[in-house]
Amino acid sequence: MTTGLVYALIGAGLAAGLAGIGSAIGVALGGKAAAGVISEKPELFGRVLILQALPGTQGIYGFLVAILIMAKIGMIGGSPLPLTDAQGLGLFAASLPIALGGLVSAIYQGKMAAAAITMTAKKPTMSARGMTMTAIVETYAILALLVSVLMYVAVAV
Numbered sequence: 001m002t003t004g005l006v007y008a009l010i011g012a013g014l015a016a017g018l019a020g021i022g023s024a025i026g027v028a029l030g031g032k033a034a035a036g037v038i039s040e041k042p043e044l045f046g047r048v049l050i051l052q053a054l055p056g057t058q059g060i061y062g063f064l065v066a067i068l069i070m071a072k073i074g075m076i077g078g079s080p081l082p083l084t085d086a087q088g089l090g091l092f093a094a095s096l097p098i099a100l101g102g103l104v105s106a107i108y109q110g111k112m113a114a115a116a117i118t119m120t121a122k123k124p125t126m127s128a129r130g131m132t133m134t135a136i137v138e139t140y141a142i143l144a145l146l147v148s149v150l151m152y153v154a155v156a157v
Helices: 003-040 042-072 085-122 124-154
Strands: none
Touching: 003 042, 003 085, 042 085, 042 124, 085 124
């Protein structure tokens, strides 16, 4: 296995792992708030479930970048390519925006989701506004995904 291939695999692992950790934390923050609301107002389950689920998208974005990297280097299909160090480091670098952006944005989106869930508990008619405020945090995860994909495309293998 070449050093370049190792760099690329570490990048793929970080993209999926860190973004996934952020999503797990974010969804748990929302779920904790949702559990309290549902115990007193079970009719709000659908509204708070949507809010709780929103921070989970960053993990999906990280997973997508990891799959793209693994497909590009031949790990999916069983024929890994002998990458140069520069190619491996290029793919490693491409993983960082979504790995780090996904980690942080998912946690903060979870905090916003928890606040929106509390708002929904007090005024159920405000749930759409809470979803909008929570979704705004998503913008930064999407930007991180876009940068990762643009960097990924720029690495010739």
